[in-house]
Every structure is written in structure tokens, then in C-alpha cells.
Amino acid sequence: MAQQNAGEQIRLTASDGHQFDGYLARPAGTPKAGVIICQEVFGVNDHIREVVDSYARDGYLTLAPSLFDRVERGVELDYGPDDLDRGRSIRGQIDWDDIALDVQAAVDRLRGELGQDGKVGVIGYAWGGAVAWLAACRLSVDAAVSYYSGQIFELNDEEPQCPMLLHFGEEDPIVDFDQIEAIRAEHPNVVDHIYPAGHGFNNDQTEDYDEDSASLARSRTVAFFMDNM
Template sequence: MTKSQWITLKAADGVEISAYEVWPDDPARGGLVVIQEIFGVNGHIRRVADSYAADGYHVIAPAIFDRAEPGFEVGYDDEGRTRGIALMQKVSGTDSMLDIAAAVELLKKEGKVGIIGYCLGGTYAWLAASQLPVDAAVVYYGGGIGRYSDRKPGVPVQGHFGLLDRHIPQSDLDKVRVYPNAELFTYQADHGFNCDERSSYEPASAAQARERALGFLRAQIG
């Protein structure tokens, strides 16, 4: 059994936030930062972290919305979505990068460190690939990837997107396919297809994407 706990991370600007940390049973293959959706480090994100720890990674999921509302965690209903969007507008991407960087720094003792993010976290995983000292990044339906397509990744990136996702046009994906170290996969699925708490959950696509993501992390991190 893996073991987990809530810890405090201190960013470079002195701000402290909470984070969910999970260790594998055996010595870690490397470090992995899991970046949340707009719904906080909720049950789904913690299960994602637990699953990658079971696969051998030392995982930290920073609660990047703590800067605006400590302990924020909601479900996938309309109220949760509304509250999440409001918080997203209060917490800048620059501040979130500082929080993610603090998680990366803590995991450096494990050797190589990867990033995996979902929705908002997917956008931040893309940005981290060009800004932070990580070794690889996995992007799940990051809606801002087109807006930040000029941020050339400095490390290998793997992306997973739904062809039925109206939030992310295929033209946005075409903008980042030009980078030789960016590998993108698409699925007959909608936004959020990986999350079993969403109505858009698509188990076959989720399983295939996770298999690909794990293989990528094995190759790039260990």
C-alpha cells in the first residue's frame, strides 16, 4: 500500500499552500507533479496521484487555489464549475507556476521529475515544459494550449485531447504539433474524458490515454 499525507509547500515568493503527497511502496522511479483541474485537489485528483504512486512515482499534487481559498475542493456539478472558474480568475498563472516549482524542487531528490496536468492543469503542464526544470510533461485537455502555442517546450511533451471537445479546437492542436518533441493523441471523447466523476467520462479512451502516459513517463522519467 502507498502512503499519503497533506504537506505544506513554500513558494519562492514566500506564500505557503497545501499539497497532497503520496509515496510508492518501493524506492521511487522518479518524481511526478499532478496538477489539478479547476475543481481543486479533490477526490479524483487524489486518486490520480495515488494511482501513479502505485506505479512507482513519488507524487505531489499542489493545491494551487489555496492562494485564494485554502482547502478548496468541489465536485463536477454546475455550482462546483462556477466556483472553480471564479477562483481560476483570482489566481494568476504566474503564481501557480511558483507553487508548481516548489513541488518540483521537493521531488528533485528522486532524480528526474515529470509533470502531468488535467484541464487547467494541462495548460500549466504545457507551460511548465518551457519554464520549469522538469524532464517531461503530460497534458490532458489543456484548454490554453493554443493560446500558449508559442511557448516552445524544452522537454518531451505528450498530449491527450478529445475530438468531441468543443473547448479545444483542432486548430489549436495543429499549432503545437509543429514541435518535434510534442506528441499529441486524440480520442473519440469529450472534454474531461479521463475523470470518472464527469458525465463526459469515456473509459476506453481514459484507459488508452493512461497506458500511453505511463509508457511515456517510464521512457522519460524511469
């Protein structure tokens, strides 16, 4: 049974004046660091809030910005084909430059609580994995992790400026292994792991969930943050 969400809704403001929502969860004690969770195309829904809460329980000040708010506010979709089509349609209306502004606002919010020397990492899932890559390349974050993102390849000509970790499923029908090889060739310092799973293997609300792969990827993500933040 899913745990009750423990965080709070907040309002963020990007540098261009755009105001948007975010879901913020605080740890019980002093935060180890800050973590930004970047959504799938299904919005900041219950699954993403659960991910935020889980990292807060692990000791991180954790925030999921509502990155679809520039097109439509309050988007929370399920995982059926109609929801997928709707999410992809919204995603297609947002420019990468605007996404960077919104993620930077989330970074600024966490650093405002942690102090300017506080470390902030980013984790993204599916489309959000490309957002995490974008943050690593363009923003002042300390570490970034991407899960099973096919959109990274739109940004393969940009170089991560912080440690970057990638998780992929070997049975993922969306991610082309030729593209993974292209990332490896272009960015030899980026670490990646391949799991015996499909797309969305971290999401326990879908049929693609793979508990063993999700657990291993999670442990590697936490270790990666401990080493780099």
C-alpha cells in the same frame, strides 16, 4: 468503489514565501521517479487524490500541489455547473507567473526526496494541462503530459524544453481543433493523440468518463515517462 486515499497532506513554500498545501503519496518501494499532478479547476479533490494514489501504486513519488491556495485555501469542488463557475472564477484570479513558482516548489520538494539527479515529470488535467505545458516551458522538469486543456493556447508562444505529450478528445466542445493544428504547426516535436471521447474523459467521477480512452491514454503516459525519465 473508490479506494481509500493513502497519501498525506504536506505544506509547501514557494520562493516568494507563499505557503500552500499539497497531497503527497509514496510508492511501496524505491520510487522510479517523481510525478506532479496538476489539478482541474475543481481543486485538489477526491478525484485528484485518487490519481495521485494511482501513480504512487505504479511506483512514482507523486504530489498534487493545491494551486488555488493563493486565492482560497482548501478548495475541493464537485462537478456541477455552479462548481465549474466557481472554479473558473478562482482560476481567473491567478497569474501564470505565480503558478510557475508553486509548481517549482513542488518540483523542489520531490527532488529533495529523490536527490537532485532524480527525474520529475508533470501531468495536468484540463486547466492543469496548461499548467503542465507551463512547467515544460519554464521549469526544470524532465517530461510533461497534458490532458484535454483549452488553456494551452494562451501559452502557445512558449516552447516546451522537455518531451511533451498531449491527449485530446475528438468530441471535446472546449478544445478547438484549429487550435490543436496551431500547436502542431508551432511545436512539431510535441506528440499528441486524439481519442473518441469528450472533455474530461479520464475523470471517472463525471459523465464524460470514457474507460477505453482513459486506459489507452494512461498506458501511453506511463510509457512516455519510462522513455523520458
